[in-house]
Amino acid sequence: MSVFVLRRLLTLLATLVGASLIIFLVLDALPGNAAQMLMGADASPDAVRALTAKLGLDQPLAVRYLQWVKGLLIGDLGNSYVYGTPVAGLIAERLVLTIPLAIMSMAITVTLALSAGIYTAANHNKLGDVGVMSLTQVGIALPNFWFAILLVLLFAVRLQWLSAGGFAGWEDGVWPGVKSLLLPAVSLAVVQAAILARVTRSAVLEVLREDFVRTARAKGLGKREVLWSHVLRNAMIPVMTVMGLQFANLLAGTIVIENVFYLPGLGRLIFQSIANRDLIVVRNCVMLLATMVVIVNFVVDVLYALIDPRIKVHDL
């Protein structure tokens, strides 16, 4: 186990160093710089030069890279070029929204997908199966931003039960925050749940065809019992894999939904920062995401072993 952890840690470190290099070089190749963006079209060239120097953007590439890595190591992410405030604070402000939103929509996704997937597999080729599977087809085909706009029109514009967007924060208690994330979480969950339901269904069906299921049934176990105590556990591996990918996607890939609901999430921070060439923010965000994806993958790997004791950590 300790060898495994050490090996994992080394791989993780190498991955992160590689990622940091790629991130830095790719971002540096972008045309335009923050000083020019901040000053805009009507500024005097002299003012742009002054700001470039002030932000340290006139330093050589290697110097800037090493400064950044040094900062990462001592936990100082630097100041945003645009906002002038510490990057760590900016990211923390966004995570307060992004992580709860990811957890909420993942919870909705899992609840919908597992119940639909198991139900359809258990009722394979019956009317319920066909019906629910057609629904998931629609779910996959729905662009989530369009579905989100429909939800806004119904619940915010027409019924006025929920606000059309914005994030209430957690200062006034949990409910206002959860309430403002409800529609975004549902719109994100619908497409994901449709995909996950189909994965769950085919995974369960595949396991249902295994010999040990027939044996269990022959031994006299009820259908329900076989499904819940034997089949599901075995069917969970592909489902977990997809769930891991979906969760990672929820951390960074929700920019479209964040725009529809004007939520200050991590996706929009990255998007705006790229447009503003606030590369110090982009670098650190992407680095954080790379780290989170690595961690999510690691957690999924460990869960594999927990679900299926035949998989040992040294196999990974």
Place this chain on the structure above:
Amino acid sequence: MFRKLSIVAFAAALAAAPLPVLAQSKKDSVVMAMTLEPPGLDPTNAAAAAIAEVTLYNVYETLTKINEDGSVSPLLAESWTASSDLKTYTFKLRKGVKFHNGEPFDSAAVKFSFERNAAATSTNKDKSLFQAFEKVEAPDADTVVITVKYSEPNLPFLLGQASSSIVEPKSAATNVTQPVGTGPYQLGAWAKGSSITLNKWADYRNASAIKLSKVTIRFISDPAAQAAALLSNDVDAFPRIATRVVAQFKSDPRFTVLIGGSRAKTIVAINHRKKPLDDVRVRRAILAAIDRKALIDGAVEGFGTPIGSFYTPGSPGYVDTTGINPYDPEKAKKLLAEAGVTTPLELSLKLPPPPYARQGGEIVAAQLAKVGIVAKIENVEWAQWLSQVFGPTGPHNFDLTVVSHVEPFDLVKITEPDYYLGYNNDAFNALYKQIVSTPDEASRAKLLGDAQRMLATDAVSAYLFQPQWPTVTNKKLKGVWKEVPQFENDFSTWYWE
């Protein structure tokens, strides 16, 4: 499946039906929304219009105030006089004014602010203006004398802009995140990416006249989300909302739609440094190929007034030059033939992100195609546009680009040798010098007319339109400015009916 479809149909039907007016109880707070978030809150060190939209006349004040109609009135200066050559201005300052941090406002603060804007390390957008001040003198606490190196008839107007905000010496360095000014509002909170809250400052010299005690400003960039935020009553006012969502509010009794002019000029910039665009006949052909009316309808839903030069209706000395190179595709073809251009002529057309440029650019390309000019559209981000197309030190790598210049009175830019257009016409530069050294208003207006006609005749750029900026507000919210000569939202005039 059917259930899902019927829900969709239901939602669509509901959304289409008008909603009864809801009673509102709010009296002294407003939620305003704008498209972009400001990058910091110091308008004297960064150029973004969003900074001025939040802070100007609200948090910071200036010596003069630019009114809704573009006229200039006293603000921190009670009065001013100009020398007859319009080079020396004497401002008498308002007495007893304090900054938010308790420090007194006086001539030293004005001198500090303007000299800071002119410093070598200054990142003020109008740095060149402040560097043109020969001296800023403070003979006593309530008097400031500014001497400009040339005649500057517009000085009182220019000193009403956000870049001329008066800051307090001790707090100036931290204004980006903790703004300190003399205005009626103070920064309450800033949730980055989400909202800014301004609270009324109880010690403001005229606090009783300020009706709103709290203004929350949200940032919503997606047009559909902008409309939804107003329709759901989440937002009370949306200045400069996306033009394509405005139509639905015009017929809705819950909202007021204000259409204001601007000082902005949307143009197809032509790169004079590239052949054959240095030939005036080719540029005239481009102008003759463009149907401004169709373009305004297609690019900005009709929210624009055609212009013929780099100057807007409503500005002093404006003359209508739209007739100089009118829409005439046949003439365009003839001009191209005269210039010896073999068609199809391939030109690059770089389009920055705003809808006016992206949609407008496609229409321009379609119109140019009819006379044998193939405009190859290339969509670019602002950062790319600034570095490749616009930057004074950049490669000026473009043939054509669509852009809106929002600064008022920026004819001077055309005279700058590094300017991206590359016009560099000695006759125009001489004319401009004459304009700024002519103190007499009537003769100056005449010269301004000559300058506009010269730009139109030389087809320096394909001048398209002056954009109109629509504002949508809750019907009960009053005092919101219709005309916006610059980027600002003056909350001191807003109130609930």
